[in-house]
Amino acid sequence: MFKSRGDSNIVYKCTVRLLEDTEILECEFHPSYKGKFLLEHVCQQLNLTETDYFGLRYVDAGGQRHWLHLAKLILKQVKDASPILFSFRVKFYPPNPLLLKEDVTRFQIYLQLKRDLLHGRLYCTANEAAMLGALIIQIELGDYDPNIHVGNYVTEMRLLLRQTDAIEGRIQELHREPVEGTPGGTGGVKGLSTQEAERSFLKIACQLDTYGVDPHPVKDHRGNQLYLGINHGGILTFQGSRKTHHFKWSEVHKINFEGRMFIVHLNYPEKKHTVGFKCPSGASCRHVWCCAIEQMLFFTLASSSDACVYSGGGLFSWGTKFKYVGRTEREILERDGLLAPRDSQEEGSSTGGRRKASSVPATPSTPMTGDFGKHFKGYSSLPRSTHSAPLEESGAGGAGGGGGGGEDACDGGCLLAGPAVDIALACCDHLRAVAEEPKTAGACTEFSTRDPFEHSSTESGGTLGGAMGGALGGGLGGALGDDWRLAAPRPFSPARAFAAAFALVWLALAAAAVLLFETDWPPLRALKRQPDLLALKHHYYAPLRDYFKRKLLELF
The missing domain is CATH 3.10.20.90 (Phosphatidylinositol 3-kinase Catalytic Subunit; Chain A, domain 1)
Known part of the structure; x- marks a missing residue:
């Protein structure tokens, strides 16, 4: 510049x-x-x-x-x-931020979650919002002091997207009340040190359904507005402020995209299903695909070496290549001594299926235990990474929520928009081309590994195995191939095919010219005497032959 x-x-x-x-x-x-x-x-x-x-x-x-x-x-x-x-x-929200080694890293995670709360991405109930808001006040202002904290001091601090008077009043109450377990403790936050309040905030936030979710606006096959979230647990769908479906990484067989269609291939014990979502544009669809691939690889791969995926390639479209860079969660935990070596874990794994390319067996999530699990039993089904250790037990209270805006807004909408109704997923029994850009966003395509040409492009992830969850409401259809690989074969590219054909044609012409002009084969004698061929030899072939002879002599 x-x-x-x-x-x-x-x-x-x-x-x-x-x-x-x-x-x-x-x-x-x-x-x-x-x-x-x-x-x-x-x-x-x-x-x-x-x-x-x-x-x-x-x-x-x-x-x-x-x-x-x-x-x-x-x-x-x-x-x-x-x-x-x-x-x-x-970029990658750790399933258990309390396992992080450095206080400064936890503080940055806290700052990000504080932003998520303010912009509505970390959605939760009013009571949970009040507790998270009170913990932020405790972290930033310290213990309640009636001589300092006067009036509506909470109003001066922007904590939530929808910060009502009722929630502000409850935040002030929690800030004034002593923490449970101390003399006169009533479940507030007074008495917590900055570090204790920060850890309590992280413990609560990481249990919410929307933890680590950056909502992407999509539409289902009926044209209903949904928000797609991707985090350590898998791919989630929201309608309004309600989580409607959760596709765990252990259930995801393949992820790819065609034009504006983001396609998730699911693996269940009885059937294999395909679910499609329509994105606002082709660029946003590719962004969703890249985010999903990176999250899946980071939280499921055993090793990041040579992790490369393709999608989108076809006869009339360019393929998209994505190469993963950096360590995976398993490598980080192994480095920090928080996870047993890979070989010993895989040898003793009882999982039914294994991921290929030396990836981690798909294992069920660890259920929450202790008082903290009881306190948040509504969120106990949220899966964690297959590699992360369980959370520490705690008796901390709940978390907060809102909508979205600014650079941190969710690409055209936030979780609080729209009615809270169930998502209806498409069901189809016959082969339909996703590349035809159907008008509705749930179109499924039937696949078979026996087909000589795979219609929906090359695979976009690693083979995922293990026991799967039950069938989704609304019925899903389609059949997928038996397996797929991270380093999938390169998809067909017209440009590459043209370049190879072009080179082959010129090699064939060069061989024919040498045979015609440099040999004395009787069947070609009459042809060599043709005026056009004599002119071609004199004006083009002979000068080129002499040029290459000189170059070869100079080299040797």
Whole structure:
């Protein structure tokens, strides 16, 4: 932006917004720098060593959000942006943030969840919102002091998207009341240290259905507005503020997309099903697919080495390749000594199926135990990662919620929008082409591994096995292939096919010319005397032959 791109001394400037809105970083990078450099530089400025959970997000000229790819050049990803602006955000929400080694990492997770609460992504009941709000007040203002905390001091702090007078009053009450277990304790937050309040906040927040969910607006086959969320537990659907379905990673067989259709292939004991969702645009559909693939690989793969997936390729469409970069959750936990070595776990696994490419067996989620589980029994079905240790037991109270807005809004809507009614999923028994862009967003396609041509493109994930949950309401149809691989075969590309055919034709013509002009084969003698061929030899073939002879002599 200051000189030509060919200048090796060129320096590009960018701004990185941190999780606190008032904090920004001004950074510089060279054209040869990749995304990993910038993320590591930001983490270094924040003294973060557990960098795998974080990422940098940007918005392109069309308003579509993206995560900065760590293995690609920064400049190529933001070439149309001016000024260049990134947002530092939590990309992979750890299933149990209390297992994080560093206090500074937990604090950044807290800041992200605080943002999620304010923008409506961390949705919960009013009572839970009041408890989370009170814990934020306790973290930032300390114990209640009647001489300092006067009037409506909670109103001055924006904590929730829909911050009503009733919720503010309840937050003040909880801030004044001593914590349970202390003399006169009534279940408030007074008496908690900053670190204790932060840990209580994280314990509560990570049990909510919307923990780690960045809602993507989609439509089902009836045209109903839904929001698709992707986190450590799988793919979730919401209608209004209500969670309607949860497709666990152990149930997901394949993820791919065609045009605006985001397609999830599910594996159940009796049947295999295909569920489709229509995204607002092709770019947003690709973004949803990339997010889903990254979340699935991070939380399910045993090793990140050479994890590469494809989707979308076909006779009339370009394929999309996605290469995963960075460590997986299992590798992080093994490094920190929180998980047994992979070989011993896989040897003793009792799971029915295994993931291919040395991936982790699909195991059921660990149920919550202790007082904390009782306190939040409404959320006890939320699965955790197959690798994470169970939460510490606690008697902490509940969490809070709202809608969405700004850069943190959910791409055109928030969880609180729309009526809370059940999602109806499509059911189909015959082969239908997803690429035909059906008018409704639940269209399913029947697949068979025996078909010589797979209609819906190449596979987009690893083989997922293990015991599966029961059938979904509304009935799902279709049949999928028996297995699939992370390093799937490259999809058919017209460009690659044309290049190969072009090269083959020229090689054949060159061989024919050598045979015609350099041999004295009797059947070709009459043909060689034709005027057109004599002119071709004199004007083109002979000069080219002499040129290549000279080059060969120079080389040898």
